[in-house]
Each structure stands twice: as C-alpha cells, then as structure tokens.
Amino acid sequence: MRLDPGFKSIKKKIVCYQLRFRNDFDMSKTVNPSKRFAAYPRLNPLGIGENISAADLIDQTFLAYNGGRLREAAHLLTEKMLPKDGFIGLSLTGALTPAGLGKSCLIPLMKAGFVDWIVSTGANLYHDIHYGLDMKLYAGSPFLNDVDLHRDGVIRIYDILFDYNVLLDTDAFVREVIGGPEFQRPMGTDEFHYLLGKYVAERGKKLRLKDSSILATGYECGIPIFTSSPGDSSIGMNVAAMALRDSKLLFDVNRDVNQTAAIVYEAKSSGHKSSVFILGGGSPKNFMLQTEPQIQEVMGIPEKGHDYFLQCTDARPDTGGLSGATPAEAVSWGKVDPDSLPDCVVAYVDSTISLPLLTAYCLSRVKPRKLKRLYDRRDETLDRVKAKYLKTGTVTKIKTSRKIAKRASSVGLNKT
Numbered sequence: 001m002r003l004d005p006g007f008k009s010i011k012k013k014i015v016c017y018q019l020r021f022r023n024d025f026d027m028s029k030t031v032n033p034s035k036r037f038a039a040y041p042r043l044n045p046l047g048i049g050e051n052i053s054a055a056d057l058i059d060q061t062f063l064a065y066n067g068g069r070l071r072e073a074a075h076l077l078t079e080k081m082l083p084k085d086g087f088i089g090l091s092l093t094g095a096l097t098p099a100g101l102g103k104s105c106l107i108p109l110m111k112a113g114f115v116d117w118i119v120s121t122g123a124n125l126y127h128d129i130h131y132g133l134d135m136k137l138y139a140g141s142p143f144l145n146d147v148d149l150h151r152d153g154v155i156r157i158y159d160i161l162f163d164y165n166v167l168l169d170t171d172a173f174v175r176e177v178i179g180g181p182e183f184q185r186p187m188g189t190d191e192f193h194y195l196l197g198k199y200v201a202e203r204g205k206k207l208r209l210k211d212s213s214i215l216a217t218g219y220e221c222g223i224p225i226f227t228s229s230p231g232d233s234s235i236g237m238n239v240a241a242m243a244l245r246d247s248k249l250l251f252d253v254n255r256d257v258n259q260t261a262a263i264v265y266e267a268k269s270s271g272h273k274s275s276v277f278i279l280g281g282g283s284p285k286n287f288m289l290q291t292e293p294q295i296q297e298v299m300g301i302p303e304k305g306h307d308y309f310l311q312c313t314d315a316r317p318d319t320g321g322l323s324g325a326t327p328a329e330a331v332s333w334g335k336v337d338p339d340s341l342p343d344c345v346v347a348y349v350d351s352t353i354s355l356p357l358l359t360a361y362c363l364s365r366v367k368p369r370k371l372k373r374l375y376d377r378r379d380e381t382l383d384r385v386k387a388k389y390l391k392t393g394t395v396t397k398i399k400t401s402r403k404i405a406k407r408a409s410s411v412g413l414n415k416t
C-alpha cells in the first residue's frame with residue numbers, strides 16, 4: 001500500500017515522538033538531566049519566614065520573570081558594579097522625589113558612596129527642594145475630583161497631594177537664591193546644582209533637618225548632579241523668568257556634555273569600570289549613555305563602551321524610543337561594551353518598587369565606599385579628556401577602529 005506523502009510525514013513524526021518518549025525513560029540513551037540543566041539553579045524556594053530581610057527575600061523568592069530580573073539587578077549592582085571602586089552613574093526620570101524616594105533611597109545610596117554622578121530630570125530636583133525646605137506632601141488617592149482639587153488649591157501627582165503654595169514658595173526660594181552674585185554667569189548644570197544645593201543645605205540646617213534633599217546631599221558629598229534639559233522644569237522656568245530681569249545665569253550645555261564624557265573617560269582611563277544605573281528612561285538615560293559615543297565617535301578616542309548597564313523601567317523596546325531601548329541596541333551605538341552584554345539587566349518594574357528593594361539590598365550586602373567627590377575634581381577631569389581629544393580628535397571625519405562599510409565613507413562630505 002502506498003501512503004500519501006502527508007500521512008508519511010505524520011507517521012514519521014509519531015515514530016520520532018515514540019523514540020523520544022521511550023528515550024526519556026531510558027537513561028542510557030538520554031543526556032544526563034543534571035548535565036542539561038547544570039547551568040541553571042533549581043526552582044525550589046523555601047517558605048517565607050517571619051523575620052526575613054529584604055535582601056534575603058530577593059535572593060530566596062525573586063526567582064522568575066521581572067522578579068528574577070530584579071534579583072539579577074541586585075547581584076549585578078553588588079557583585080560587579082560596586083566592587084573595585086567602579087564608577088556608578090545614576091539617571092533619574094519619573095516622579096521619584098515627590099514620592100519620597102530621594103529621602104528614603106537616593107540619599108542613603110549617595111551617602112554610602114554607591115552613586116558617583118547623577119543625571120536627573122529638572123522635575124526631580126525641583127520637587128526635591130520641597131523636602132529640603134520641609135514642605136509637606138501627602139499620600140492621597142488617584143481617584144479624586146481634579147476640578148475640586150483645583151478649586152481648593154491642591155496639586156496632584158497621581159496619588160500624591162500638596163498645596164499650591166508648595167510650588168509658589170519653592171519658586172520664590174529658587175528665584176531668591178539665583179539672584180545672588182555667585183549665579184551671575186554661565187555655568188554647567190553640575191555647578192548650578194552644587195551651588196543651589198549649598199543653599200538648600202544651609203536652609204535645611206536652620207530648619208534642623210537631616211538628609212532631606214538630594215541637592216543638599218550632592219553638595220555635601222561632592223556628587224555632580226546634571227540635568228539633560230535644563231529648561232524643562234520649574235527650576236528652568238524660574239531661571240528663564242529671572243533672565244527677563246537682569247540675571248546673567250545661563251546653562252552651559254556644552255560643558256555638561258563634555259564634563260559627563262570626562263567622568264566616563266576618567267573611569268576608563270584609570271582602570272575602573274563604568275556603570276549606568278537607569279531609573280525610568282527619558283532624556284537623562286541618553287545623556288548618561290551618550291558619553292561613550294562622545295568619547296569614541298566624536299572625540300575619536302578609542303573606547304569600548306560602558307561596562308555595566310542596569311535599567312528599571314516600564315518603557316517597552318518595540319516603539320523604537322530611547323526610553324525602552326535595550327542594552328543590546330546600545331551596544332550597536334558603542335554605548336555599551338559588547339563583551340559585557342550578557343551581564344546587562346533590564347527589569348520591567350516600577351521604580352517605586354525596585355528602588356527601595358535595590359537600596360536595601362545594596363546597603364545590607366556591601367560596605368559603604370569612600371566618596372569619590374568627582375565634583376571637586378571637575379576642572380581636572382575635563383582638562384584630561386580635553387588634552388586627549390586635542391591629540392586624537394579631528395574636525396574632519398575621524399578614523400575609527402570599528403569595522404564600517406566602505407560604501408558609507410565620504411558620503412555627503414564634499415562641500416562643492
């Protein structure tokens with residue numbers, strides 16, 4: 001009897017399945033299961049005990065999916081990023097400081113020497129000032145009537161509530177401070193935040209506050225704090241309004257771009273690892289990552305990319321936006337070292353959950369590190385990268401060690 005071809009292939013599949021099924025029970029013919037899974041720990045958690053610490057909870061029960069990624073993030077931070085005095089850049093987006101995460105997490109991390117430089121949205125720094133000046137924010141609800149809130153002078157950030165006067169008083173504080181003589185010139189945002197932080201710290205002392213503001217802590221610990229879009233927040237709005245009076249304050253964004261690249265060059269050229277810890281995404285994520293293409297592609301200094309990439313976000317990669325772009329995509333741009341790609345972690349977790357957990361994990365598993373006080377060495381680090389650039393860089397197209405297609409060379413470069 002001739003079998004039709006379709007039936008033949010079905011029969012073949014059944015025979016194969018029978019063989020495989022038999023082999024599963026015939027240990028002599030199968031790969032030893034312990035060898036097949038040798039690289040993978042067994043999923044077999046203990047029940048959670050009464051007094052479990054946050055770090056043990058992560059190690060013992062965050063086993064799969066984004067819990068698994070968060071455990072990997074905790075290990076990446078404590079076992080690769082923090083040891084050997086590695087440089088850690090932290091980028092902040094999303095409304096983190098209004099939710100109190102500055103006081104609860106960021107300040108302890110900064111004081112423990114676990115954060116060496118920061119790129120933040122202006123919003124996080126503006127709302128940080130409320131805490132630095134002891135203004136009151138409240139845990140409300142996302143389900144309130146916003147028309148009523150507006151009538152009653154109440155501002156809402158999702159489920160956080162505060163009085164409209166908090167904004168007006170913070171604005172007045174910023175305007176009064178930046179009216180002073182120290183601010184009457186162009187400066188990088190790291191210098192601007194350092195000076196502003198000094199005044200927040202002074203006011204905090206008068207109010208008998210301790211560890212209330214990341215701006216004040218940045219000033220005290222010499223941690224440079226940059227913002228990638230200085231005009232895009234209430235701080236920038238107040239600086240702009242003062243320029244309509246007689247203020248000479250201008251943000252030197254070129255200095256910021258070069259200064260952040262100088263920090264990364266300082267790390268790499270002194271034999272340290274350079275890591276990025278990204279909360280959210282947005283413009284601060286790019287500003288932190290673009291330091292590597294600035295060094296390689298623009299300054300022409302041979303470099304391989306950041307060593308470690310850790311991001312906690314809700315942003316998805318398939319829209320093509322930078323916020324959700326994966327570390328693998330960053331490798332193609334030279335932002336991340338291809339050799340370290342297997343170590344990179346993206347955890348799709350709300351920062352209000354991931355940050356307290358990672359903070360507790362780091363503080364309980366790693367001893368505090370000596371503060372690098374990169375702000376104090378800002379001129380020196382900038383001079384170092386500048387000297388290297390003037391030696392290596394060109395105005396015309398740079399020579400790169402990366403393999404690039406020949407057909408792309410000189411396209412569009414002819415002036416005539």
Ligand SMILES: NC(=O)c1ccc[n+]([C@@H]2O[C@H](COP(=O)([O-])OP(=O)(O)OC[C@H]3O[C@@H](n4cnc5c(N)ncnc54)[C@H](O)[C@@H]3O)[C@@H](O)[C@H]2O)c1
Nearest residue numbers: 093094121122123233234280281282313314315323350351
């Ligand atoms: N009064 C102010 O000064 C003020 C207030 C709000 C926003 N802003 C400005 O608006 C811009 C947008 O700010 P933004 O940071 O809210 O941008 P955003 O909402 O676009 O967030 C940036 C990225 O972070 C992710 N993200 C946000 N919250 C997150 C969370 N809880 N957990 C994980 N990921 C999260 C988002 O998905 C996005 O990818 C900024 O430039 C900011 O300065 C100013």
